[in-house]
Amino acid sequence: MKEIFAEVLTIGDEILYGQILDTNTKWISRELDDLGIKVRRKTAIADKKQDILDALDESLKRSDIVLITGGLGPTKDDITKKTLAEYFDMELELNPSALEDVQDIFSRFGKEVNEINKQQAFLPVGSKKIKNERGTAPGMWFEKGRKVVVSMPGVPFEMEAMMAKTILPKLKKHFPLPVIVHKVIKTIGIGESWLAEEISDWEDNLPEHIGLAYLPGKSQVRLRLTGVGADREQLEAEMDKQIEEILPRVKKYVFGFGDIQIEDAVGEMLKSRELTIATAESCTGGFLAHRLTAVPGSSEYYWGSIISYHNDIKKGALDVDEKTLEAHGAVSAETASEMAVGIRKKFKTDIGISTTGIAGPDGGTKEKPVGTVWMAISFGKNVETRKIQLPGTRILNIEYTAVHALNFLRQTLEKQ
Numbered sequence: 001m002k003e004i005f006a007e008v009l010t011i012g013d014e015i016l017y018g019q020i021l022d023t024n025t026k027w028i029s030r031e032l033d034d035l036g037i038k039v040r041r042k043t044a045i046a047d048k049k050q051d052i053l054d055a056l057d058e059s060l061k062r063s064d065i066v067l068i069t070g071g072l073g074p075t076k077d078d079i080t081k082k083t084l085a086e087y088f089d090m091e092l093e094l095n096p097s098a099l100e101d102v103q104d105i106f107s108r109f110g111k112e113v114n115e116i117n118k119q120q121a122f123l124p125v126g127s128k129k130i131k132n133e134r135g136t137a138p139g140m141w142f143e144k145g146r147k148v149v150v151s152m153p154g155v156p157f158e159m160e161a162m163m164a165k166t167i168l169p170k171l172k173k174h175f176p177l178p179v180i181v182h183k184v185i186k187t188i189g190i191g192e193s194w195l196a197e198e199i200s201d202w203e204d205n206l207p208e209h210i211g212l213a214y215l216p217g218k219s220q221v222r223l224r225l226t227g228v229g230a231d232r233e234q235l236e237a238e239m240d241k242q243i244e245e246i247l248p249r250v251k252k253y254v255f256g257f258g259d260i261q262i263e264d265a266v267g268e269m270l271k272s273r274e275l276t277i278a279t280a281e282s283c284t285g286g287f288l289a290h291r292l293t294a295v296p297g298s299s300e301y302y303w304g305s306i307i308s309y310h311n312d313i314k315k316g317a318l319d320v321d322e323k324t325l326e327a328h329g330a331v332s333a334e335t336a337s338e339m340a341v342g343i344r345k346k347f348k349t350d351i352g353i354s355t356t357g358i359a360g361p362d363g364g365t366k367e368k369p370v371g372t373v374w375m376a377i378s379f380g381k382n383v384e385t386r387k388i389q390l391p392g393t394r395i396l397n398i399e400y401t402a403v404h405a406l407n408f409l410r411q412t413l414e415k416q
Helices: 024-035 049-062 080-087 096-108 115-121 156-174 192-198 200-204 232-253 262-272 287-293 311-318 322-328 333-347 394-415
Strands: 004-011 037-045 065-069 092-094 122-124 128-130 139-144 147-152 179-188 210-216 220-229 254-257 277-281 302-307 351-357 372-379 382-389
Touching: 004 024, 004 049, 024 037, 024 065, 024 156, 037 049, 049 065, 049 080, 049 147, 065 156, 080 092, 080 122, 080 139, 080 147, 092 096, 096 115, 115 122, 122 139, 128 156, 139 156, 147 156, 179 232, 179 262, 179 394, 192 200, 192 210, 192 220, 192 232, 200 232, 210 232, 220 232, 232 254, 254 262, 262 287, 262 394, 277 287, 277 333, 287 302, 287 394, 302 311, 302 333, 311 322, 311 333, 322 333, 333 351, 333 372, 333 382, 351 394, 372 394, 382 394
Parallel strands: 004 037, 004 065, 065 147, 277 302, 277 351
Antiparallel strands: 092 122, 128 139, 139 147, 179 220, 179 254, 210 220, 351 372, 372 382
């Protein structure tokens, strides 16, 4: 089945100036993907006639559908409608149905339609009006051969309602659409290039209609399989078979599938094993606790935390020996170990986990540069430590440390 491609044009100087965030293209892309339409390109354009004409012409050469948002207001700087009328060689004419819609909107607020607002009801003759139930600017549907151009307001809640009720159903009826299926494998603890090397032969042998993308994040890589076909059930079965084939090779790095986060995976492991945990944090300042408690139902296994940022708290609240701090410093395997044991004993949990490090930008030395982090896990009679060296900014070092700590916990639980 032929793939159908779309492009999204976002019109507005305010987007190019960085004055507002373009959330429309993200929403539109997700909805089109669910429908089986692939978004090929997204373009932001200034409120200039020639820029709009050029972008539209180029988009129609590449794609089957062009969705445009913005530039449909009643003021002189909103030129999208006039530009589209020129492009399709259509005259603007008062549309009685559009005028009724505008009048209805104003009557709800007890106001009269003035001449400027009346301009909203002028539409290119030959386009199809798309009712805007949440605003005064109607959408417009144009056809050029089998290709479709749709113009919508830039206001998100107006555009979304218009898309959901009218445009998406019309696109589904207009085009014979394939099925697009995504399946995501979540990995942690291995870099993108190393992971690619591990599975290169498998990737090379994927069928043509199934593609693979590497999506790196903070100490994590998502493997996204995207399949295109005519039958969803058959396609999903085929993709599941591919995942079964590759899983044994990367199993030690895989913590879940789909939208699951590492804290969700760890939470499920703690819950299924009926284990409890507490955290002792220095360099992460409570961020590890935040990640753990972001999971609904985490009170079943998470008891609490002590943020022992100052050494006096390490000694007073966690029973870290002063001699340990003097001999090895706060950022050391020895201090991390005593913090983990201290929090486990104080909170009477099965597991205690600790983080201590130099987040930066200052505080580093030659022996312990910025980004040096020690973490420890106290589990029963055993204590394990791990050192990591991070290259990021202060905030990134804190975030990466929490992710590494969660993965350390995952690996520890898997060994039990």
